[in-house]
Structure formats: C-alpha cells, structure tokens
Amino acid sequence: MSLDKTAAILVVGAGTWGSSTALHLARRGYSNVTVLDAYPVPSAISAGNDIYHLGGTARGLSAAGAISTTGDFPGWKGYFMRSGAGWAHARNALVAAAREAQRLGVRFVTGDPAGKVVTLIFEDNDVKGAVTADGKIWRAERTILCAGANSDQFIDFKQQLRPTAWTIAHIALEEAERALYKNLPVIFHIEKGFFFEPDDERGEIKICDEHPGYTNMVRLPDGTLASRPFAKTQVPVDSE
Numbered sequence: 368m369s370l371d372k373t374a375a376i377l378v379v380g381a382g383t384w385g386s387s388t389a390l391h392l393a394r395r396g397y398s399n400v401t402v403l404d405a406y407p408v409p410s411a412i413s414a415g416n417d418i419y420h421l422g423g424t425a426r427g428l429s430a431a432g433a434i435s436t437t438g439d440f441p442g443w444k445g446y447f448m449r450s451g452a453g454w455a456h457a458r459n460a461l462v463a464a465a466r467e468a469q470r471l472g473v474r475f476v477t478g479d480p481a482g483k484v485v486t487l488i489f490e491d492n493d494v495k496g497a498v499t500a501d502g503k504i505w506r507a508e509r510t511i512l513c514a515g516a517n518s519d520q521f522i523d524f525k526q527q528l529r530p531t532a533w534t535i536a537h538i539a540l541e542e543a544e545r546a547l548y549k550n551l552p553v554i555f556h557i558e559k560g561f562f563f564e565p566d567d568e569r570g571e572i573k574i575c576d577e578h579p580g581y582t583n584m585v586r587l588p589d590g591t592l593a594s595r596p597f598a599k600t601q602v603p604v605d606s607e
C-alpha cells in the first residue's frame with residue numbers, strides 16, 4: 368500500500384535499525400518521520416553501541432552491514448567486501464546514520480521520559496502510534512518497531528524473539544601494541560572467540576566469546592517464560 372510522503376511515520380528505537388530506517392525514509396522523501404528512544408544516541412543499551420562488528424555476506428542480513436554498505440558518511444571508516452565479509456565501526460555507523468537522518472529533517476526525541484515508549488497504540492487490528500513515559504500520545508500512520516531486545520515487550524511475538532546477551536571485552540592497548548595489531552584481520556577461533564584490530568579512536572581491541580548467548584528468563588504474569596534484557600553492566604548469574 369503506498370504511503371503519502373507527508374504521512375506521519377513513527378520509529379520506536381534509535382539503535383542500529385531505527386537510525387538506519389529513519390535515514391532511508393528521509394532519503395526517499397518522507398518528510399514527517401519521528402524517532403523515539405529512551406536514551407540519547409548512541410543509546411547505552413543499543414546492541415550497536417560497540418566498536419567493530421562483522422558485516423557483509425558472512426552475516427547475511429547483517430545489522431552493521433545494513434548501515435555500512437549504503438550511504439555516504441564523511442569520515443566513516445570500515446572495510447567491506449561484496450563477496451566476503453568485513454567490519455564496520457558499529458557505534459560510529461549508528462551515530463552517523465542518526466545525524467544524517469536528523470540533517471535530512473527526521474525528528475529525534477530521546478531520553479526518559481520524553482522518548483521512552485511505554486506502549487504501542489492498538490486500534491482496529493493495527494498499530495496507530497505509541498505512548499511515551501511522559502504520557503504523550505504519538506499518533507502515526509505507520510509505526511516501525513526497532514526497539515531491539517526490548518521489542519517483545521510491545522508486541523506478542525509468540526516466543527519467536529528471545530533476547531540474549533554476549534560477553535565481550537574491550538581492552539585498551541599501549542601505543543606499541545596498537546601498532547603491532549593494526550590491520551590484523553578479524554580472527555575467528557571457535558574456542559577462544561573472535562578478535563578485531565584495535566579501533567582508531569580509543570585503541571581498544573575487542574575480544575568476543577562465540578556462543579549462543581545468555582538469557583535472563585523470567586516468568587510473566589500469564590505464566591509463560593520469557594528472556595528479559597538487563598543493563599549491560601550486569602553479569603548474568605549463569606556466566607559466573
């Protein structure tokens with residue numbers, strides 16, 4: 368169904384997908400796009416608020432790749448192969464997408480309570496917008512849910528969405544170590560995890576454990592079990 372270019376479009380979440388979606392809508396001429404996020408960009412709880420992420424065909428519909436493969440971001444650095452895999456600076460790509468979307472006229476409302484969505488508006492078997500923690504009602508002709516790991520708190524995904532957490536370490540290197548590991552290809556080791564070269568800004572090397580992820584299962588009022596995301600500084604009990 369075609370949508371008028373002036374139609375109100377609401378994007379819930381300004382993380383990897385929300386910022387990218389807003390940017391692409393603005394580039395296609397949609398002039399009434401609003402993005403809501405509970406945190407300022409880059410959100411403290413965004414999965415994309417990280418240094419390097421793998422992108423490219425190795426990850427299929429890769430989130431990092433979704434931003435890095437298209438677009439024109441001055442100063443953006445990354446490595447991408449169309450027929451293989453590469454990396455993107457996930458946080459910088461996210462921030463660049465949000466800034467560019469803003470420059471093209473997208474409205475970002477962030478922080479708690481103004482940008483924190485508490486519920487979607489369900490009417491006539493459809494979603495007609497959202498309500499934020501300050502009580503404001505945001506009506507829209509299209510509502511695009513990009514709340515990442517929190518998404519299933521707004522729509523019943525019939526247990527098809529399971530937020531999981533990964534353990535990663537960012538280790539700041541000395542100057543000499545940065546030079547030594549610069550241009551290191553991404554190394555994937557099934558037992559020890561994968562490693563990226565140090566990032567340009569902070570000289571941090573990222574080590575990521577490769578495993579299916581930790582869940583935080585809680586029993587919901589209706590009796591079902593669901594994984595609920597928690598602050599990234601918390602250590603899940605089953606990882607101790």
Ligand SMILES: Cc1cc2nc3c(=O)[nH]c(=O)nc-3n(C[C@H](O)[C@H](O)[C@H](O)COP(=O)(O)OP(=O)(O)OC[C@H]3O[C@@H](n4cnc5c(N)ncnc54)[C@H](O)[C@@H]3O)c2cc1C
Nearest residue numbers: 380382383384404405410413414415420421430484514515
């Ligand atoms: C450690 C780690 C390593 C990863 N490595 C890779 C990789 O190498 N390659 C790759 O492609 N992918 C990787 N991923 C996955 C990738 O980062 C995520 O798939 C992607 O960032 C998800 O984007 P998103 O927009 O769905 O969610 P997010 O980026 O998490 O965005 C969700 C947004 O919703 C906001 N939000 C939440 N609740 C509310 C609310 N109530 N109201 C308003 N806003 C709200 C949050 O603040 C956040 O900004 C990795 C993820 C992690 C955690």
